[in-house]
Amino acid sequence: MFQLIIFGPPGVGKGTQAISIAEKLNLDHISTGEILRKAASEGTELGKRAKEIMDKGNLVPDDIMNGIVKETLESIKGEGFILDGYPRTLNQAVALTQIFNDLNFNDLKVINLRADDEEITQRLLKRGRSDDTRETILNRLKVYYESTSPVKKYYEDLGYNIDINGVGEVEEINSEILKCIN
Ligand code: AMP
Numbered sequence: 731m732f733q734l735i736i737f738g739p740p741g742v743g744k745g746t747q748a749i750s751i752a753e754k755l756n757l758d759h760i761s762t763g764e765i766l767r768k769a770a771s772e773g774t775e776l777g778k779r780a781k782e783i784m785d786k787g788n789l790v791p792d793d794i795m796n797g798i799v800k801e802t803l804e805s806i807k808g809e810g811f812i813l814d815g816y817p818r819t820l821n822q823a824v825a826l827t828q829i830f831n832d833l834n835f836n837d838l839k840v841i842n843l844r845a846d847d848e849e850i851t852q853r854l855l856k857r858g859r860s861d862d863t864r865e866t867i868l869n870r871l872k873v874y875y876e877s878t879s880p881v882k883k884y885y886e887d888l889g890y891n892i893d894i895n896g897v898g899e900v901e902e903i904n905s906e907i908l909k910c911i912n
Contacts, residue, residue: 732757732810733835734911735817737882738843740870741850741857742896743903747843748814750904751911758811760802762795762818784861787869789818789877796825803829810837819877823884839911840885843896843903847871 734757736744745761752759766784769777776794783790799816817823830838845853851871854862861870885891892910896903 731806731808731835731837733830733838734810734812735838735840735885736812736814736843737840737885738896739845739847739850739874739878740867741854742843742845743853743900744814744843746900747904747907748812750900751907752812754904754908756809758806758808759814760799760811760816761814762798762816763814765798765802766790785866787861787866787873789873792819792821792825795822796829799826800829803833803835817881820880820884823881838890839892840890841892841894841907841910842882843894845896849897 732755734751736748736751738744745763748759748761751757763784766777766780770781770784771777780790780794789795795816795818799813799822803811813826817826830836851864851867854867854870855864894903894906894910
């Protein structure tokens with residue numbers, strides 16, 4: 731069972747790349763943002779709560795996210811999976827290490843996609859999701875630098891670190907990722 735974490739700031743192209751890589755390598759794509767948006771569209775209690783948080787560009791509490799991911803991974807089958815949008819805090823990264831240990835998952839790669847703030851702001855404004863307003867984007871970037879970017883160091887310290895330029899043609903970035911994980 732292969733594990734891939736696609737990490738990077740909002741709007742860097744994690745989702746696009748994860749979908750394509752998942753298809754090419756026959757992996758499950760686990761996007762915590764998608765899971766929350768689905769819950770929101772279904773109007774569940776979790777969904778309602780999450781939507782309010784997402785529309786402000788804040789993070790859904792760690793215990794909720796860790797629970798969702800634990801449950802998802804406990805029932806996963808197949809050749810492997812890509813995590814897109816998780817872990818987003820140090821607390822989540824530590825929880826994920828524990829989950830991987832418990833489930834004997836030990837074939838992890840971590841890809842960091844990078845792009846500068848101006849590039850990702852422009853991309854997000856073009857995308858136009860309900861959390862892609864200028865105000866929310868600014869807050870998502872702030873939250874990224876404060877809470878999420880330390881996760882990069884967490885994995886670097888554990889020896890995982892594949893850094894890839896996220897600016898350019900989607901297919902070229904895709905080939906670069908495939909080259910690095912093969
Ligand atoms: P994304 O689709 O990954 O951009 O996520 C959209 C929004 O969902 C984020 O801005 C957060 O509000 C929420 N979200 C997604 N994943 C997480 C996570 N791992 N921890 C906390 N909040 C999350």
